Amino acid sequence: xxxxxxxxxxxxxxxxxxxxxxxxxxxxxxxxxxxxxxxxxxxxxxxxxxxxxxxxxxxxxxxxxxxxxxxxxxxxxxxxxxxxxxxxxxxxxxxxxxxxxxxxxxxxxxxxxxxxxxxxxxxxxxxxxxxxxx
Amino acid sequence: xxxxxxxxxxxxxxxxxxxxxxxxxxxxxxxxxxxxxxxxxxxxxxxxxxxxxxxxxxxxxxxxxxxxxxxxxxxxxxxxxxxxxxxxxxxxxxxxxxxxxxxxxxxxxxxxxxxxxxxxxxxxxxxxxxxxxx
Amino acid sequence: xxxxxxxxxxxxxxxxxxxxxxxxxxxxxxxxxxxxxxxxxxxxxxxxxxxxxxxxxxxxxxxxxxxxxxxxxxxxxxxxxxxxxxxxxxxxxxxxxxxxxxxxxxxxxxxxxxxxxxxxxxxxxxxxxxxxxx
Numbered sequence: 001x002x003x004x005x006x007x008x009x010x011x012x013x014x015x016x017x018x019x020x021x022x023x024x025x026x027x028x029x030x031x032x033x034x035x036x037x038x039x040x041x042x043x044x045x046x047x048x049x050x051x052x053x054x055x056x057x058x059x060x061x062x063x064x065x066x067x068x069x070x071x072x073x074x075x076x077x078x079x080x081x082x083x084x085x086x087x088x089x090x091x092x093x094x095x096x097x098x099x100x101x102x103x104x105x106x107x108x109x110x111x112x113x114x115x116x117x118x119x120x121x122x123x124x125x126x127x128x129x130x131x132x133x134x
Numbered sequence: 135x136x137x138x139x140x141x142x143x144x145x146x147x148x149x150x151x152x153x154x155x156x157x158x159x160x161x162x163x164x165x166x167x168x169x170x171x172x173x174x175x176x177x178x179x180x181x182x183x184x185x186x187x188x189x190x191x192x193x194x195x196x197x198x199x200x201x202x203x204x205x206x207x208x209x210x211x212x213x214x215x216x217x218x219x220x221x222x223x224x225x226x227x228x229x230x231x232x233x234x235x236x237x238x239x240x241x242x243x244x245x246x247x248x249x250x251x252x253x254x255x256x257x258x259x260x261x262x263x264x265x266x267x268x
Numbered sequence: 269x270x271x272x273x274x275x276x277x278x279x280x281x282x283x284x285x286x287x288x289x290x291x292x293x294x295x296x297x298x299x300x301x302x303x304x305x306x307x308x309x310x311x312x313x314x315x316x317x318x319x320x321x322x323x324x325x326x327x328x329x330x331x332x333x334x335x336x337x338x339x340x341x342x343x344x345x346x347x348x349x350x351x352x353x354x355x356x357x358x359x360x361x362x363x364x365x366x367x368x369x370x371x372x373x374x375x376x377x378x379x380x381x382x383x384x385x386x387x388x389x390x391x392x393x394x395x396x397x398x399x400x401x402x
Contacts, residue, residue, distance in 0.1 A: 040374025
């Protein structure tokens with residue numbers, strides 16, 4: 001497992017980690033298989049979405065913040081239950097196909113780290129499983 | 135990686151692709167491992183749900199359309215931010231167990247392609263990772 | 269594939285299955301690879317979230333029940349369309365990294381079975397894919 005560090009700068013934020021994942025695949029010469037991407041935090045997530053227009057990740061965070069507000073009569077005393085809920089809805093991982101040393105992504109797809117309770121110093125874990133049945 | 139083409143006919147629609155996936159598994163003689171199913175679009179998704187009563191996928195799309203409306207004060211100029219949000223909440227992929235040449239699915243489970251910004255000509259990518267530790 | 273039985277006791281409930289998964293990994297001597305965890309039900313899900321403070325899973329279920337109510341003008345006659353929607357939003361599976369015979373989880377992360385239409389006798393399926401490229 002390889003660890004990536006992501007430094008976030010606001011409470012809610014989507015950060016594009018596609019380039020860093022590509023760099024890891026090249027560096028480790030991962031060729032054909034599945035790339036598991038996982039964040040070990042319970043108030044963050046991993047998602048795939050458009051990374052061309054920055055309005056797309058901005059719309060995602062503003063909509064989620066409006067519909068899943070920080071204050072809503074939650075029981076959990078830390079005041080971040082909204083972030084835990086967003087984490088379970090978006091999901092803490094993605095499993096990505098790799099062929100010829102490249103992630104198979106659509107033209108507009110990028111991989112994002114989703115911060116829901118920042119700013120914080122965050123981790124993303126990456127593990128490659130090689131395909132033997134090529 | 136093998137590509138499936140899905141032609142959608144309305145803006146929001148769940149299309150059952152279970153039979154097509156079963157056909158690919160048989161044709162390629164995939165026996166034991168994990169089947170990665172991924173859509174390369176950022177306004178679509180893959181989900182698993184009941185494929186017996188067509189009211190179930192219809193209820194899913196009508197509820198999501200009501201709660202995540204097309205017009206909501208979004209910044210993204212293309213007018214489909216709702217579809218991007220639905221894509222991140224439902225998720226663009228599923229990773230499915232295969233044994234004895236069959237997907238391990240519950241009695242009522244089917245695999246659906248989710249269109250959130252159609253009608254369009256869409257793709258689903260499929261990749262099999264064989265298990266060596268049987 | 270190995271099956272776990274989960275007995276739920278209310279309509280909506282998150283049940284921590286982390287210990288049971290750890291026990292299976294030890295018993296089967298699974299060392300390095302990916303652990304696929306899947307529930308074969310269409311009104312249930314698998315999620316990863318904090319398992320330290322029981323208020324976190326309680327806040328998740330109470331928020332989801334408030335925003336995705338049982339009665340909402342659904343078409344599906346069985347009266348559990350809300351549970352089908354929650355299942356597609358949270359997702360019926362997780363794919364978890366395993367190294368040195370242990371799941372790679374964050375300090376506060378646990379694996380939960382999510383019941384959305386209980387109480388019922390439920391199943392969770394587990395399959396390990398070994399990594400040959402260690």
